[in-house]
Amino acid sequence: MNAIIITIGNEILIGQTVDTNSAWIAQELNLIGIEVSKIISILDEKEEISRALDEAISSVDFVIITGGLGPTNDDITKKALADYFGVKLVQDDQVLEHIDKLVTKRKAEMNERNIKQAEIPENCTVLKNNLGTAPGMLFKHKNATIVSLPGVPFEMRELMNTQVIPLMKQTTSDLQIIHKNILTQGLPESKLAEVLEPWENNLPSCISLAYLPSPGLIKLRLTAKGSNKSLLEEAINSSLDKLKKVIPELICGYNSETLEELIGTLLKEQGKTLSTAESCTGGNIASLITSIAGSSAYYQGSVVAYSNEIKENVLKVKGCSLNEYGAVSKQVVEEMAIGVKKLYKTDLAIATSGIAGPTGGTFEKPIGTTWIAIADSNGVYAEKYIFGDQRERNIKRASLTALNMLQKRLLATNL
């Protein structure tokens, strides 16, 4: 089974919107064993849509279309689909009722455009969009299933999760798929691939391996595909046992997806609490940690100290440390970590202080210079990093590096 993803929308082609929908859809389809052979982004133009549909329908089993279902004049996907299939647009009463409810709930009044959103090509099956006014639509044409979804990411995801993926799974129901994720740390991808080559070459034919690198982590994904679930489980467990013998010291987790999730698991296991004091990362570490549901069990909070006064008055960094060494220094970042650990009464604390850019760099401390400290019951230690000259990237790298330092400390304590 394979699929083509088509994204419709001028905003993609003028570069205003990064097409994150396609990556998400590709990932989900991959997990249920459907291969994506192509991703296409096209303009809101009837001929383009028709040409893309022709190509896709003749070459794959599933066509997933997103975008162009909004209420404005430039959204023409619905009309283009109706014309392509040679059918009329008709008003769907249930969709209209749903839109009316949503509009009323939003304390607005129904207008002509809202009413138009209830029109659908007469050959489609409606996929009810609980989160928005644009209905999802499903078509069968030739041997292909075509799904048209709104481009708003959370509406698209909800429709995929609750309606499209379950339906796709039915068509692949004789195929069993098992995934196993292994998180590793300590070797870059190219080096890790070299070390794992003999093991990889000996994997049974039902198992495939994917390297999924993310900042601070490389996830290995084993996928077993076949008809007999218990045989697949056996194969995957035996491959995993062999892997554990090859890189015992590099494996740092199994089921987490991100560093912040892994840290949450470790903190809960160890019954420890955490706080953060952030200067250059400006709340980004707190934001990452609290993105995990249930993080209030181990995370007390952060002091985002964007000025020296806050560092001094709230975190109790010594005035003389700030004067003598500057805010971006080992002394200050260590005092920040100690300060927040004490103020928030936690077992562990992270602190960051750096020059995110684009200005503020000096010869001695160029843009990207960042100090990160970890404080725990054994004391405090800090490390210096020099990242690049791009603000956004520096903030991200500093945040992930800090989480990485904490993770290593937690794993070491665990031994």
Add this chain to the structure above:
Amino acid sequence: MNAIIITIGNEILIGQTVDTNSAWIAQELNLIGIEVSKIISILDEKEEISRALDEAISSVDFVIITGGLGPTNDDITKKALADYFGVKLVQDDQVLEHIDKLVTKRKAEMNERNIKQAEIPENCTVLKNNLGTAPGMLFKHKNATIVSLPGVPFEMRELMNTQVIPLMKQTTSDLQIIHKNILTQGLPESKLAEVLEPWENNLPSCISLAYLPSPGLIKLRLTAKGSNKSLLEEAINSSLDKLKKVIPELICGYNSETLEELIGTLLKEQGKTLSTAESCTGGNIASLITSIAGSSAYYQGSVVAYSNEIKENVLKVKGCSLNEYGAVSKQVVEEMAIGVKKLYKTDLAIATSGIAGPTGGTFEKPIGTTWIAIADSNGVYAEKYIFGDQRERNIKRASLTALNMLQKRLLATNL
């Protein structure tokens, strides 16, 4: 002049990598008046590459290819291009020398894979890649110019900025393009489009309008294209004057891109400082505000108070307020705003307290219930919102709603 962007790489089609390169390239081409008619992501497969090239070369002036130029076996773009053009791969001495220098600088040794990177299709012009080992390549075929660039974002950008874009500009030098952004707030996209329809229908033919909605803001972009710059400027200014008469109360800015940027501008203009106290948003507001370069001029920082103890001990929320009304209440969020405003000595403060989910909801306070307070010299006020049941989205919406409340307050003060 128009272009097609082709991204080559299996990692895109399994959803492991989001294709940010294409959005960046599309944006740059758009600014110099080259329209991107399609973005295609395909697998590292010779037939796919050949098919995509056929389509692109026959329909546009420029084809920009990224990816598949790495040193590993799955990178086949160069071989596929040579086969497509019916030429051989030959070793380029200058490229080899450059790779040798880079490898030596990285304290590694030249290996077979590095040497292979110096091989190029014999009909190409090399675009020297100062930042990496994979050379950029330029081909002329039929009436199209084809450029092949490495997929590593910073290498691709450097090659585009220093070599490809200057070359493209030469071909479009007689075309003048002017953009004007107008930020609006207060009406959803569908309603705004309705109000603006008569104005839009009367725009001169040299001007086009795009709706660029982002959370909390809708940006209108006017683009004028033609040969006479002063006439274009006149046309755009006159259209803008008419727009101002249609929606005077909805326009909230011109050159900012986001709410956090707009707030930064307003705070700087008014010479005011800001702090935040975040519970449910967990540092996300701080992170948004500090994503703006220069935010330290007006932003002092945040107290991320993820527990009641921190609310009480650091923000000085009264214990009886927490006991009587609970953490998610008007009383507590107002005391949080007052507390951080005092602690951080700022002119304004934002506070949030809510139930982000997926657990913690009750009948009286369902998941998504969020209180947001703004404190300023006139006192403090709070509003209650009930968002949805998705954690990530609740955090995002609460953050943007808070920034929005602040922005309105700043604009009102400004009157």
